[in-house]
Amino acid sequence: MRLVDIGANLTHPSFREDLDEVLQRARSAGVETIVVTGTSVAESSKALELANARPETIHATAGVHPHHARECGSDTIPRLREIAKGERVVAIGECGLDFNRNYSPHPDQEKWFVAQLELGIELGKPLFLHSRDAHPRFADILGSFRPRKAVAHCFTGARAELRAYLDLGLYIGITGWICDERRGRPLLELVREIPRDRLLLETDAPYLTPRDLHPQPRARRNEPAFLPHIARAVARALGRPAEEVAAETAANARELFSLP
Numbered sequence: 141m142r143l144v145d146i147g148a149n150l151t152h153p154s155f156r157e158d159l160d161e162v163l164q165r166a167r168s169a170g171v172e173t174i175v176v177t178g179t180s181v182a183e184s185s186k187a188l189e190l191a192n193a194r195p196e197t198i199h200a201t202a203g204v205h206p207h208h209a210r211e212c213g214s215d216t217i218p219r220l221r222e223i224a225k226g227e228r229v230v231a232i233g234e235c236g237l238d239f240n241r242n243y244s245p246h247p248d249q250e251k252w253f254v255a256q257l258e259l260g261i262e263l264g265k266p267l268f269l270h271s272r273d274a275h276p277r278f279a280d281i282l283g284s285f286r287p288r289k290a291v292a293h294c295f296t297g298a299r300a301e302l303r304a305y306l307d308l309g310l311y312i313g314i315t316g317w318i319c320d321e322r323r324g325r326p327l328l329e330l331v332r333e334i335p336r337d338r339l340l341l342e343t344d345a346p347y348l349t350p351r352d353l354h355p356q357p358r359a360r361r362n363e364p365a366f367l368p369h370i371a372r373a374v375a376r377a378l379g380r381p382a383e384e385v386a387a388e389t390a391a392n393a394r395e396l397f398s399l400p
């Protein structure tokens with residue numbers, strides 16, 4: 141199985157001690173390419189450093205997560221633009237709206253979501269989008285910009301939300317959320333409504349460790365090597381061979397991010 145993990149937070153402190161081993165396990169598991177998520181200016185800069193240090197495996201995104209919108213200022217977009225100018229940065233984001241935790245006020249979230257949409261369009265880069273409990277506002281804003289290429293990462297929403305995203309031409313990122321026998325149950329059906337050329341896979345490591353992974357990893361830390369487990373869960377839900385799903389989703393990721 142050869143896979144692309146389109147979203148892993150490898151700049152997270154939990155990977156500081158053993159990143160080489162983590163990447164080795166990913167490679168052994170068939171995860172050939174990892175897109176490391178930038179969640180703030182500082183983390184985006186670190187993600188780019190990782191991508192530069194390991195060009196054969198890692199690419200980066202550059203963006204500010206809606207949780208951090210309140211920390212943004214007049215230098216945010218210029219700094220993201222600087223980080224994103226090279227080809228190692230394959231998308232702008234993650235950016236979007238998170239009305240679940242509300243760590244930042246909604247007007248701040250919307251302002252910096254829009255600013256990053258504009259940056260992505262200006263640079264001709266795809267958007268890596270985060271939306272949680274923010275439908276339909278998220279789709280409204282996106283609809284007025286209509287970026288050419290974008291992914292709704294870690295999709296966990298309901299049918300109406302999925303339909304709106306597909307109508308906007310988005311790719312849909314599925315995580316180990318689908319392996320959760322309780323809250324992931326609706327996704328098992330919804331994933332069948334995602335066209336084959338729109339489906340992407342991601343771990344969102346170190347978060348969202350698949351709940352049905354036995355034994356659970358130490359400190360329950362998720363990592364890219366678990367992506368085949370998620371691919372198999374998605375394949376079972378689709379009633380299709382895992383190898384096919386792996387190949388298709390990897391090809392979709394290469395198309396979206398213009399990966400080699």
Ligand SMILES: [Zn+2]
Pocket residue numbers: 234269270271293294
């Ligand atoms: Zn996210």
